Amino acid sequence: RSAFRGIFTALLTPLHKDGTIDFDSLANLVEHQISQGIHGFYVGGSTGEGFILTTDEREHVLETVVRTAAGRVKIIAHIGCISTMESIRLAKHAEQQGVDAASAVVPFYYKVSMQEIREHYEAIMAATSLPMIIYHFPGATGVSLSMDFYELMSRNPQCIGVKFTSLNLFEMQQIRARCGREFLIFNGHDEIYSGGAFAGADGAIGSTFNMMPGLFAQMYKLIAAEERPHMPTLQALQSEANEVIAHMIQFDVIPYEKYMLYLQGVISSWTVRQPLKQFTEKEREQIKAFYEGSDVL
Numbered sequence: 001r002s003a004f005r006g007i008f009t010a011l012l013t014p015l016h017k018d019g020t021i022d023f024d025s026l027a028n029l030v031e032h033q034i035s036q037g038i039h040g041f042y043v044g045g046s047t048g049e050g051f052i053l054t055t056d057e058r059e060h061v062l063e064t065v066v067r068t069a070a071g072r073v074k075i076i077a078h079i080g081c082i083s084t085m086e087s088i089r090l091a092k093h094a095e096q097q098g099v100d101a102a103s104a105v106v107p108f109y110y111k112v113s114m115q116e117i118r119e120h121y122e123a124i125m126a127a128t129s130l131p132m133i134i135y136h137f138p139g140a141t142g143v144s145l146s147m148d149f150y151e152l153m154s155r156n157p158q159c160i161g162v163k164f165t166s167l168n169l170f171e172m173q174q175i176r177a178r179c180g181r182e183f184l185i186f187n188g189h190d191e192i193y194s195g196g197a198f199a200g201a202d203g204a205i206g207s208t209f210n211m212m213p214g215l216f217a218q219m220y221k222l223i224a225a226e227e228r229p230h231m232p233t234l235q236a237l238q239s240e241a242n243e244v245i246a247h248m249i250q251f252d253v254i255p256y257e258k259y260m261l262y263l264q265g266v267i268s269s270w271t272v273r274q275p276l277k278q279f280t281e282k283e284r285e286q287i288k289a290f291y292e293g294s295d296v297l
């Protein structure tokens with residue numbers, strides 16, 4: 001499990017102007033990320049527009065990432081859907097691709113109980129031998145998970161951890177206390193990564209690593225390598241990242257990151273899939289001005 005410690009970029013899915021997937025830009029983005037020192041990828045999650053790609057597209061994206069990364073970094077495939085059956089289809093495909101782990105969002109939309117959520121994960125796990133990482137994102141799913149749920153899940157050796165996308169660090173610490181040191185916790189909100197590390201996170205999965213991979217890789221190094229990380233340095237790095245994140249959230253996450261990567265010359269277009277927000281020319285001008293004045297981007 002310790003091989004999963006580190007910085008995992010929740011990869012964007014670059015699109016052409018007509019909305020189809022730009023596989024060349026995707027491969028370029030993968031290379032760019034690896035060259036900046038990240039430790040792995042989280043493919044097909046929220047940032048990857050996973051929920052608005054077709055199932056075939058999700059498979060093709062994963063195939064490109066696996067082929068391009070060619071074993072240099074770890075790959076977690078997000079295979080979650082609100083349908084158990086469709087999640088199993090994607091999990092089987094991910095296993096054939098040779099990924100290192102699967103992750104699935106908590107089923108949302110239909111109000112199901114903790115027991116049905118557990119059975120959903122158990123069915124997906126039974127279909128492959130891939131390690132499973134729960135994807136908890138209450139801000140998007142509206143689903144809170146109980147501590148009993150985490151504890152029961154952590155007793156299954158195939159369920160290795162949780163991607164915890166919430167600002168509630170008390171809850172994160174409680175998961176660590178209930179599930180033990182071996183249960184992996186990935187911090188999911190990049191703006192609190194350093195705080196998450198102190199609450200017990202082993203690593204992080206985040207979208208802003210697409211734009212600032214080197215900065216977060218540096219933070220991880222500081223946290224992991226030293227028994228007592230130098231707090232002022234860590235705070236300064238988090239604050240540099242948060243200047244960008246605070247600017248980003250005045251606009252929108254995915255189109256903002258795509259536009260930044262376009263400006264950085266990594267991908268060929270800033271297009272996002274409908275119904276996500278496409279920036280106006282005026283918004284792009286404001287973001288470009290910020291980019292030009294930033295040392296981090």
Ligand code: HMN
Binds near residue numbers: 189
């Ligand atoms: C994923 O599933 O793609 C992500 O890892 C999601 C990730 O946790 C991000 N959340 C969203 O995009 C809504 C964060 O990186 C987030 O963008 C960042 O912390 C800014 O709030």
